[in-house]
Amino acid sequence: MKPWMSEGDIKVLEEILLSQNKKFINILEWGSGGSTEYFSSLLTKNNIHYDWLSIEYNKKWYNEIAKMSIPYTSIVLFDVGNNELKQRYTKMDEYVEYPCTLNKKFDLVLVDGRKRRRCLINASKIIEDTGIVLLHDADRKYYHCAFINFKIQKYLSKTLWMGKINP
Numbered sequence: 119m120k121p122w123m124s125e126g127d128i129k130v131l132e133e134i135l136l137s138q139n140k141k142f143i144n145i146l147e148w149g150s151g152g153s154t155e156y157f158s159s160l161l162t163k164n165n166i167h168y169d170w171l172s173i174e175y176n177k178k179w180y181n182e183i184a185k186m187s188i189p190y191t192s193i194v195l196f197d198v199g200n201n202e203l204k205q206r207y208t209k210m211d212e213y214v215e216y217p218c219t220l221n222k223k224f225d226l227v228l229v230d231g232r233k234r235r236r237c238l239i240n241a242s243k244i245i246e247d248t249g250i251v252l253l254h255d256a257d258r259k260y261y262h263c264a265f266i267n268f269k270i271q272k273y274l275s276k277t278l279w280m281g282k283i284n285p
Contacts, residue, residue, distance in 0.1 A: 119186075121153035123254055127278045131228075132160055134250060134280075138225060146217055146224040146244070147172040149231020150183045150193050153254075158188050171224075175205060175213050175232050198232075205232050217244050230254040238264035242283055253279040 121128055135143070135157060143166060147154060150172035161168045170191040174180040177197040184193055196213035198205050214236045217224070226249060227241040234253060238261065241251045251268065253261060256279030265271050268281030 119152040119155045121156050122151060123153070124275070124277065126275050127254070128156075130274045130278055131157060131252070134252070135161060135166070135226070136164060138166070140225060141167060143168040143226060144222065144224045144246075145170045145226045145228070146241070147228040147230065148213075148234070148237045149229070150174040150180065151230070153228065153230060154183055154191060154193070155186050155188055158191050162189060171217070173213060173216060173231065175210060214240060220244075223249070225249045227251045228254065234261050235264040238281070239267055242267035242281070245283055247284045249282070251281040253281070 145168055147170065154170065154172045158168065158170050168190055172191060172193045174183065174193055174195050175198050177195060180193060180195045194216065196210065198208050198210060210233050214233050218240050223246045224244055225246050227245055229237045229241060229252065238251065238253060245251055255277055256273065257277050265281060268283055270282040270285055272280045274280050
């Protein structure tokens with residue numbers, strides 16, 4: 119399954135994942151989907167060891183992704199239903215806060231689900247010093263207020279933004 123992003127963004131993410139000069143990568147993803155399967159498969163094919171944690175808010179979608187049995191990947195569900203308006207107006211605190219409860223740092227965080235501003239703020243707290251935070255659909259201006267939490271900020275494309283807490 120291909121990620122729901124442009125070919126250019128897919129290529130950029132591939133390059134980032136393959137250039138992580140580490141023997142093991144801890145990855146967090148808010149919003150599971152094609153990216154979960156596609157990029158974990160890329161890591162496996164390139165003999166890069168990883169632990170992928172994907173957090174999902176839609177049970178129907180969760181069931182689709184969980185059927186894939188993706189190696190070294192955990193998908194955690196905080197179901198708020200399949201109603202877009204409900205998703206938009208529900209706080210979803212457990213979904214947003216869960217990674218902060220793990221006492222774990224991540225090398226790469228991909229924010230591509232609901233509550234992206236709050237997820238970005240939390241990502242800045244749980245990212246490794248040398249880690250990278252990526253925001254998909256970064257062209258949506260209402261996410262930009264959360265960028266202040268990162269010392270380094272860079273658009274990698276019109277819709278893909280990267281933040282780092284350290285240079």
